[in-house]
Amino acid sequence: MVKKRSAGHTLLWKVSGTLKYLVLFGVSLIFIYPFYYVFVLATRERGNMFKVPPPFWFGHGIVDNYNSLLKNLPFWRNMLNSTGIAVLATFTTVIFCTMAGFAFAKYKFKGENFLFNFILVTLAIPQLLGIIPFFKMMVWFNWLNTWFPLFIPTMANAFGIFLMRQYLAGSVPLDLLDAARIDGIGEFKILVKVVFPLAKPAIAVLGISTFIGSWNNFFGALVILRDKRAYTIPVALSSLLGIHNIDFGAIMMGTALSLVPLLVIFLFFSKQIISNLLAGSLKGVAR
Amino acid sequence: MKSVIGLLLSFMLLSTSLFAGGKQEVKKYNPDSPVTITLGGYGDLETAYKAVVESKDFKSKYPNMKVKFVTNDFAAHHDRLTTAIAAGKGAFEVEAIEIGYIAKFVANGGLTDLSGSPFNAKDAVKNIVKYAVSNATTKDGKIIAVPVDIAPAVMFYRKSLTDKAGVDLSDVKSWDEYIKAGRKLTVDKNGDGKIDQYALTSPESVWEIPLNGGKGGWFSSGGNVLEPKERFINVLNLVKKIRKAGIDADLDAWSQSWLASFKTGLVATHFSGAWWGGALRTWVAPKEKGDWRVAYPPGKALASIGGTYLSIPEQISLDKKLPAWELIKYLTTNPAAQLITFKKIDAFPSLTTIFNDPVMDEPVAYFGNQKARKLFAEIALKIPESSVSKYDVIARDIWITAVTNVIIGKSSVEAAYDKAKKQIENRIQ
Missing domain, CATH: 1.10.3720.10 (MetI-like)
Incomplete structure (x- = not known):
């Protein structure tokens, strides 16, 4: 016989599940970010690449960079x-x-x-x-x-x-x-x-x-x-x-x-x- | 019958030795003989040397010489060369070597002594900057490579920032004066409680200046390590003082924030070789044109940070060594070739005869029309000569650790010096 979960238990289960996914999402970001950053830098102009904070979005240098390559x-x-x-x-x-x-x-x-x-x-x-x-x-x-x-x-x-x-x-x-x-x-x-x-x-x-x-x-x-x-x-x-x-x-x-x-x-x-x-x-x- | 065979063999031996002897006498490059020479290099040397060998003058002088280039990045090139030299095979006819690696090749051999016949490099290098030649000369007088570009060390500073701070860095008399100016340059510009402008990136960028760029000088004339002691203790005290003064941004060299600091205005000064001017102008801080300036390092300290040499590995056959030497001579002693290299990649010429060329007097727009090249040349001529030893690489590596330990407060000055001295002595025993 399966015991029915109480409302409190369900909420706790949902919260812990959400937390678990948030942690997993955070950890996966750490691994994905370097790859993403390479693609971002590949699209940025050379003089516009090294900034603090680092650029997070794509630039307009994709064609120039490709031609230069x-x-x-x-x-x-x-x-x-x-x-x-x-x-x-x-x-x-x-x-x-x-x-x-x-x-x-x-x-x-x-x-x-x-x-x-x-x-x-x-x-x-x-x-x-x-x-x-x-x-x-x-x-x-x-x-x-x-x-x-x-x-x-x-x-x-x-x-x-x-x-x-x-x-x-x-x-x-x-x-x-x-x-x-x-x-x-x-x-x-x-x-x-x-x-x-x-x-x-x-x-x-x-x-x-x-x-x-x-x-x-x-x-x-x-x-x-x-x-x-x-x-x-x-x-x-x-x-x-x-x-x-x-x-x-x-x-x-x-x-x-x-x-x-x-x-x-x-x-x-x-x-x-x-x-x-x-x-x-x-x-x-x-x- | 036996005597006939014996006679024949004697004749064959005689003719072989005569032929071989005759061949050895031909120790001259034959411009009519087609030859392909490969130059192993790093970074952007290929860009410059390609332009040189494609010039009309080179083609007219060496119509039958074809030059190929194999380029790798700085460290990879030297790793490849080290492997080929250790294996005794596979090196190219001409190999470029950065000054930091010269001591290693002095120690391990593998490069042709160019001072003797048929190269007679001593004549060829008479117009090349003396200190650079001495760095590639062994204690017994062998010249194992010829300097093709040099990098006299200067202080780069941003005029707008020094003006705002009310300091003049064009003639800093001592390191204490520099630190004093550095305190004024280290400011919280927007009043948020955080410092957002420093004098320099890190004390690590300074230690080479009072030690002649770390080229030679690790041993006294009597062969003692890190002597005279005072010279090395002063350097450790200097980096400690800079860190204690809080005027450095504590940035790791070549990191993203380090690179960005030269354009954002996070740092106001930097110590490096003349080549850094080219890096600033072309890709590190091109938009800051007109704001950067150059000056003698504090107390008119003389050092070189960087420089390229051309060499011929021993394993190359003599018939290839001769044209390879012609190529080296052309790149290092031909004024036009040196100027092409300078214009293409900002590698400062090693040939002193062009220090009086009008191009050296030209104002440089990037440095606010300052006659920066004149200053580079002036410093280059003053840098003292020093020959490297086979233990320099070991001494330098251990010394860098000592400097870092003092900067981060892990060791006192005395303790760091004693430890480094002991470690070097143990390693070279």
């Missing part, structure tokens, strides 16, 4: 470079890390633990420490000013392998794999037809982190890419930072435009993560 940078070429590298990095990382994670999660082989622990240990080594050997290798391969160094060395990375291994170990039942084998499906086909569909939430997490990581990769792109047409967005925009003369209008316009693909990817993948996680919880995936 295109005058100083091959911006859309830079966007293509960033998008191409990020897509290739995401695609290859997902494929290779899932393969490696699946092998560690479901196969028994000699040295399995040692190999897995060895991969994990590499997570503790700061990336910057390896930059000089990495750079030397890329020079040796003659890969300077190409896209290869920006996705091939990280295709099978420790974080991705660990993530996929942990997820697949708990989410793909051995019985299901055995059933597939009894049906005569080969190991590679099992990976493609059984493992990949079941790993969608982890793939979404890995995909989104790889895409954003690749898109924001500044130092790697800085040392590898050697001319304006080859630059990715972060390197291209940073090249606009002068000393005597800084065109903040162009920089803000470029930053605002470069946020768009990231937002789209985030919205797409976050939907995937949430829907698949929920699906998993309702179906009660077997272990």
Whole structure:
């Protein structure tokens, strides 16, 4: 029997609900504001940008800033470079890390633990420490000013392998794999037809982190890419930072435009993560 | 048969060594040979140098030299260069270096010594501002880079605000006099109980002036750290006094409010290199044209804050080093090239022969028709020479922490000095 709420309780419930939403709204504003501010600055004239208090509404400099951006940078070429590298990095990382994670999660082989622990240990080594050997290798391969160094060395990375291994170990039942084998499906086909569909939430997490990581990769792109047409967005925009003369209008316009693909990817993948996680919880995936 | 093979091998070795020997003797740039030189730079240097290499004069002198530019922002450029030098590969033929990074490259090597043959930079730099050359010269006389622009430090001040406060900053005799004037400049203009005009942004913008911009001078001639002590104690006392006087707005450099303070009138003075005039004029405070002025820093303190050098990494092959050196020589010692750079990006010339050019006597509208360039040149010629040491970067970093601790009241002057001295000594042991 459901107890009826008193008028006082209902009011309290409503007030606490409203308060809860107000707090959530306030917190979300803290996260949304920097993005909004970038878009506001992208539309303001350079001489009208830095004010106290900061400007909160859009200005009239959108066309000038856009023209200035295109005058100083091959911006859309830079966007293509960033998008191409990020897509290739995401695609290859997902494929290779899932393969490696699946092998560690479901196969028994000699040295399995040692190999897995060895991969994990590499997570503790700061990336910057390896930059000089990495750079030397890329020079040796003659890969300077190409896209290869920006996705091939990280295709099978420790974080991705660990993530996929942990997820697949708990989410793909051995019985299901055995059933597939009894049906005569080969190991590679099992990976493609059984493992990949079941790993969608982890793939979404890995995909989104790889895409954003690749898109924001500044130092790697800085040392590898050697001319304006080859630059990715972060390197291209940073090249606009002068000393005597800084065109903040162009920089803000470029930053605002470069946020768009990231937002789209985030919205797409976050939907995937949430829907698949929920699906998993309702179906009660077997272990 | 063996003797025939032996004879053949000897002949091959002889001819190879002769050929190699002959090749080494060719240490001259060949203007008829097509060559592409890439210049790695930062900020807006590309804008200026592009105009130089597209000039008729450059094209007539170097018809077969093509110059490409790779530009990154200030910090990123130096990070890329450091990586390439550490890796021993991947640097460009000519690399620009900001003065703040020169000591690092003096310490770690990787740049060509330009003082020797075939470059003979000592002849090329004879008309370049002496202090700037000394900053890129190692203690044993190696010239590792050539100054292309310099930044003599001046005091920028707003005439309308100083007039209103009844102070004259055109010739401030001492820092005490500056602080006294600063008290008059720090006012509550609208009477709401809040100060809305300060003398300067922060004491942190001052410490470099009495220490020659932090270029060299961290060690005494005997190799002792932060000596003579009095020189450094005076600086810490100065920043403490400024904070205690309440005349600074306590703004973080390059923050939004810091940038805005130069146009809103929140601050009346600022200490920086000559290049700051270009930043004020073009984007920081363009509408304040005619109100800003420049003067010697208090007590006619001499310092440089900023400046660009051009270098050739050691890893570059000799056949590329020779045209690279020609390009460096042109950009640093050709009066027309120096003037183009100055006009394009306000980078003050390092070549003293153009300090008498009529352009230096021209009144500058932004500075209320003051002959500001003449003042920059006058200061540049007086800045004392000092060679940098390989420990300068360490000393400077630790010193900045000491200055900050004194400003925020975390350390007393003596304690901050002692701690900094000990830390530097420990690091360089």
